[in-house]
Amino acid sequence: MANTDWRNQTSITNFILLGFGNVLELQILLFLVFLVIYIMTMSRNILIVVLVVADQHFHTPMYFFLGNLSCLETCYTSTILPRMLGSFLTGDRAIPFSGCITQYYSFVFLASTECYLLAAMSYDRCLAICKPLHYAALMNSRSCLWLTAESWISGFLSGIVSTLSMCQLIFCGPNEIDHFFCDFVPMMKLTCSDIHLMKVLASTLFLIFSLIPFLLTVTSYIYIILTILSIPSTTGRKKAFSTCSSHLIVVTLFYGTITVVYMFPATHRLKDLSKVFSDFFTVLTPMVNPLIYSLRNKEVKEAMRKALKKYITFQSSKIGVFLG
Ligand SMILES: *[C@@H]1O[C@H](CO)[C@@H](O)[C@H](O)[C@H]1NC(C)=O
Numbered sequence: 206m207a208n209t210d211w212r213n214q215t216s217i218t219n220f221i222l223l224g225f226g227n228v229l230e231l232q233i234l235l236f237l238v239f240l241v242i243y244i245m246t247m248s249r250n251i252l253i254v255v256l257v258v259a260d261q262h263f264h265t266p267m268y269f270f271l272g273n274l275s276c277l278e279t280c281y282t283s284t285i286l287p288r289m290l291g292s293f294l295t296g297d298r299a300i301p302f303s304g305c306i307t308q309y310y311s312f313v314f315l316a317s318t319e320c321y322l323l324a325a326m327s328y329d330r331c332l333a334i335c336k337p338l339h340y341a342a343l344m345n346s347r348s349c350l351w352l353t354a355e356s357w358i359s360g361f362l363s364g365i366v367s368t369l370s371m372c373q374l375i376f377c378g379p380n381e382i383d384h385f386f387c388d389f390v391p392m393m394k395l396t397c398s399d400i401h402l403m404k405v406l407a408s409t410l411f412l413i414f415s416l417i418p419f420l421l422t423v424t425s426y427i428y429i430i431l432t433i434l435s436i437p438s439t440t441g442r443k444k445a446f447s448t449c450s451s452h453l454i455v456v457t458l459f460y461g462t463i464t465v466v467y468m469f470p471a472t473h474r475l476k477d478l479s480k481v482f483s484d485f486f487t488v489l490t491p492m493v494n495p496l497i498y499s500l501r502n503k504e505v506k507e508a509m510r511k512a513l514k515k516y517i518t519f520q521s522s523k524i525g526v527f528l529g
Contacts, residue, residue: 278491318360
């Protein structure tokens with residue numbers, strides 16, 4: 206009965222993403238800050254993908270996964286930031302319903318893929334440290350391919366299921382999303398359908414696509430830590446730890462972000478602060494991941510230096526030809 210009443214109302218076709226409010230000076234500042242973040246994230250991640258694909262030294266499982274992770278984060282940043290930059294610049298904060306759903310789908314798809322990819326990477330590190338003699342045989346190109354494919358497929362499934370169920374909901378206004386992109390919680394606040402079932406579904410999806418990979422990651426790290434502790438020499442321990450430290454930092458950052466953004470619901474007084482925080486965390490993680498890998502890793506640092514040198518020599522030889 207009530208259901209038909211809702212259907213009779215005109216459902217809304219546009220959402221307004223409130224973002225950070227409407228202060229003009231702030232918009233320009235935010236535009237510049239997020240533009241720099243966007244450029245840095247894209248260039249670093251694309252550089253990693255190019256290095257991993259082009260450089261023979263990086264044709265190992267760990268770097269294949271890293272390449273996939275960087276590829277994923279390029280897409281992830283691009284689903285959120287360009288639209289945000291546009292709205293800072295033009296002041297137009299409306300997003301059509303279809304745009305919102307697309308953004309939601311991409312976000313869920315990429316976030317779930319990242320959970321499983323991080324789990325695959327920790328399994329890879331676990332084998333490298335706990336079973337060094339069998340590592341090459343166990344982590345062959347087939348298992349690499351399988352683990353990456355499985356990550357992308359589970360992300361795809363998670364995205365499809367949650368988006369299709371989101372499409373079943375009716376939005377009859379208000380249409381102002383108090384967030385900077387179309388995310389689950391802010392959209393749930395706006396629907397006039399019964400969200401009981403949706404909540405159950407969302408919890409189930411969260412369990413399958415975030416909690417399970419998280420537990421797998423933790424299990425891998427428990428094995429890694431036990432193995433490292435059983436190494437008698439300090440140098441041996443340090444060496445073993447250094448092969449997984451970058452990944453451990455990336456994992457901690459990723460799940461730390463999820464916890465901060467989703468587990469602590471914003472209290473009213475701290476709402477704006479928490480919005481800024483969650484925004485920074487969501488867009489900063491993809492920016493710092495390649496940095497962590499390149500700073501803590503001699504091979505990556507060296508390859509980047511070489512690539513840069515090659516590029517500069519190439520450029521200057523072009524200038525040389527031009528001049529002489
Ligand atoms: C992603 O992983 C697959 C399978 O391991 C690999 O073939 C591919 O090159 C990787 N992609 C990148 C960009 O590293």
